[in-house]
Amino acid sequence: MRLSSMADYAVVMMCAAARHCGSRAADAPMLSAQRLADETGLPAPTVQKLVSKMSAAGLLKAVRGARGGLKLARPAAAISLADIVEAVEGPIAMAACSGHGRGDCTLEAACTVRPHWPAVDAALRAALSGVSLVQLARPLVQASGPDATPVFAPPAGAPVPAELPA
Numbered sequence: 174m175r176l177s178s179m180a181d182y183a184v185v186m187m188c189a190a191a192r193h194c195g196s197r198a199a200d201a202p203m204l205s206a207q208r209l210a211d212e213t214g215l216p217a218p219t220v221q222k223l224v225s226k227m228s229a230a231g232l233l234k235a236v237r238g239a240r241g242g243l244k245l246a247r248p249a250a251a252i253s254l255a256d257i258v259e260a261v262e263g264p265i266a267m268a269a270c271s272g273h274g275r276g277d278c279t280l281e282a283a284c285t286v287r288p289h290w291p292a293v294d295a296a297l298r299a300a301l302s303g304v305s306l307v308q309l310a311r312p313l314v315q316a317s318g319p320d321a322t323p324v325f326a327p328p329a330g331a332p333v334p335a336e337l338p339a
Contacts, residue, residue: 174267174297176262177261177262179223179261180262182215182223183227183258184309186213186223187306187310188306188310189209189213189310190233190244191249191309203240203242203244204242206224206243207220209224223261224243227260229260230256230259230260231246231247232245232247232260249310250305252306253301253302254305255302258301265294265298267294268286268287268290270287271287271290271291271294
């Protein structure tokens with residue numbers, strides 16, 4: 174499974190927003206769509222479109238006025254990868270017929286797999302829901318050595334899963 178470009182861009186944009194909104198001083202200027210575009214390298218029209226989708230999904234909030242701009246609508250820890258993907262793509266569904274079937278599959282009437290897709294969809298959504306915007310926005314720690322793989326830095330005091338190098 175692969176995210177669409179727009180869903181990928183939404184994740185990149187929301188990570189940038191989380192980094193700014195989480196460390197914003199009370200007197201700092203609000204985040205603008207243009208600043209998000211500049212920082213992420215995404216075209217401004219794409220950022221505007223994504224801001225609209227994220228706002229409609231309740232993930233971003235636009236504040237009007239002279240000191241207005243954009244901010245996260247809720248804490249980054251309460252926004253999941255699933256929330257962002259669904260804001261762009263709609264409900265997570267692995268097959269066209271799962272959940273909100275369109276009835277355009279020629280095998281639908283005799284398909285024995287169709288009843289199982291909702292469980293697969295729920296498992297995928299649960300996995301994506303388990304990844305918060307805080308995790309995604311956290312800088313990577315570069316492991317040392319020629320074959321090292323970068324890993325997410327765990328939050329201070331958090332247990333490190335056994336499969337990740339400490």
